[in-house]
Amino acid sequence: MKKTMRVIALFLVLTILGTSVAFAEDSEIIIEPRSRYLATGISEVTNEGEGVLSIYADFTSYNSVKWASLTITLQKRKSASSGSWTDVKTYTYEFDAADEPDGELTYGYAEFEVHGLQTDYYYRVKCVHKVKTPDDTYESKTSQTSGVLLTSYPVFRSQSEEN
Numbered sequence: 074m075k076k077t078m079r080v081i082a083l084f085l086v087l088t089i090l091g092t093s094v095a096f097a098e099d100s101e102i103i104i105e106p107r108s109r110y111l112a113t114g115i116s117e118v119t120n121e122g123e124g125v126l127s128i129y130a131d132f133t134s135y136n137s138v139k140w141a142s143l144t145i146t147l148q149k150r151k152s153a154s155s156g157s158w159t160d161v162k163t164y165t166y167e168f169d170a171a172d173e174p175d176g177e178l179t180y181g182y183a184e185f186e187v188h189g190l191q192t193d194y195y196y197r198v199k200c201v202h203k204v205k206t207p208d209d210t211y212e213s214k215t216s217q218t219s220g221v222l223l224t225s226y227p228v229f230r231s232q233s234e235e236n
Contacts, residue, residue, distance in 0.1 A: 111132065111214055114133075114215070115216060116130040118147075120224055120228055123225060126223060128145060129182065130143045130166075130184075130198070130216075131180070132214075133180050136207075140168065143164075144203070146162075146198070148160055148197050190223055194223055195223075
């Protein structure tokens with residue numbers, strides 16, 4: 074019993090000595106995201122088959138912005154092992170808050186197909202997603218897809234891929 078009491082007493086002493094009191098100042102800590110306005114920027118490229126590529130890009134902002142743009146550059150290369158990409162064409166889409174029914178611009182997208190490209194090449198998309206903030210500064214993000222092989226034959230997808 075004496076041994077048990079010593080162990081408990083030692084435990085209590087160590088607990089008391091190991092406890093520290095921390096005083097914190099009453100202040101607000103603000104952690105800001107990397108961007109105050111531009112939340113996301115996504116780009117995609119899909120082989121639709123028969124020489125057709127489908128391209129999609131968008132942006133989302135945390136708060137309303139004055140203006141935004143998507144600058145989408147389509148690039149190609151001959152093979153998966155080839156290191157260099159060449160620009161094929163650049164597409165620019167602009168969005169203005171004044172064009173929105175409520176005057177609030179927080180989202181925009183571009184979606185289109187490209188026909189007449191050379192098949193048996195790999196294609197990818199690089200996109201610059203850019204917004205103009207209410208205080209007239211700019212924020213931007215860049216996205217880039219992996220390369221997809223453009224085929225001359227039809228592409229068959231399962232029903233889950235089509236929905």
